[in-house]
Amino acid sequence: MRLFYALWPAPTLATSLASWAEQARPATGGRIMRTETLHLTLAFLGNIDMETAEELIDATPVHRLEPGSLTLDQYGVFNRQRILWAGPSRTPDDLQAVHDGLWLWLSGYGVQAPTQPFRPHVTLLRDIDPAKAPEPTPEPLIWHYDRMVLVASESRQDGSRYRVVAQSRPQPHPAA
Numbered sequence: 001m002r003l004f005y006a007l008w009p010a011p012t013l014a015t016s017l018a019s020w021a022e023q024a025r026p027a028t029g030g031r032i033m034r035t036e037t038l039h040l041t042l043a044f045l046g047n048i049d050m051e052t053a054e055e056l057i058d059a060t061p062v063h064r065l066e067p068g069s070l071t072l073d074q075y076g077v078f079n080r081q082r083i084l085w086a087g088p089s090r091t092p093d094d095l096q097a098v099h100d101g102l103w104l105w106l107s108g109y110g111v112q113a114p115t116q117p118f119r120p121h122v123t124l125l126r127d128i129d130p131a132k133a134p135e136p137t138p139e140p141l142i143w144h145y146d147r148m149v150l151v152a153s154e155s156r157q158d159g160s161r162y163r164v165v166a167q168s169r170p171q172p173h174p175a176a
């Protein structure tokens with residue numbers, strides 16, 4: 001099973017992110033991501049054997065994620081992957097700690113942490129022309145998160161399909 005952990009935006013935030021994608025697209029071109037599956041990856045696990053996958057599906061609902069907030073205030077481009085994304089211009093310490101704590105927890109399941117640094121982002125468009133500068137950034141979006149989801153990614157002819165297979169226990173949010 002190809003798995004990843006992600007923050008999954010509430011529908012209103014996902015709609016705002018979709019409008020960021022629409023605003024950028026005239027300049028960059030590219031394929032727009034489906035609003036219902038926009039997400040911010042915390043940990044990409046890759047292919048996981050069924051036994052470990054089932055352990056993670058069982059353990060995720062009892063995992064507590066420290067709630068926090070982040071501000072999406074910039075467009076970014078991954079040139080090589082030809083991706084346009086939305087993300088924070090500075091990774092909040094709280095979110096970095098969530099990422100680091102998650103990988104520590106995953107190491108107990110034998111899943112190896114990546115060597116590259118955490119670059120929090122929500123992919124909005126794929127197959128863009130990376131040479132084309134995005135439009136001016138829209139109004140920043142504040143994201144209050146209180147849980148993470150475990151997602152199975154299935155390759156299809158028409159791209160990847162994502163299925164949420166578990167979520168961590170929602171935590172009371174300090175901003176509420």
Ligand code: 2AM
Nearest residue numbers: 004039040041044083114122123153160
């Ligand atoms: P992307 O949107 O930048 O491509 C499912 O594929 C999710 O996992 C996507 O958010 C994707 O990021 C991310 N992902 C895919 N392969 C990855 C890798 N090797 N390292 C980190 N994240 C990856």
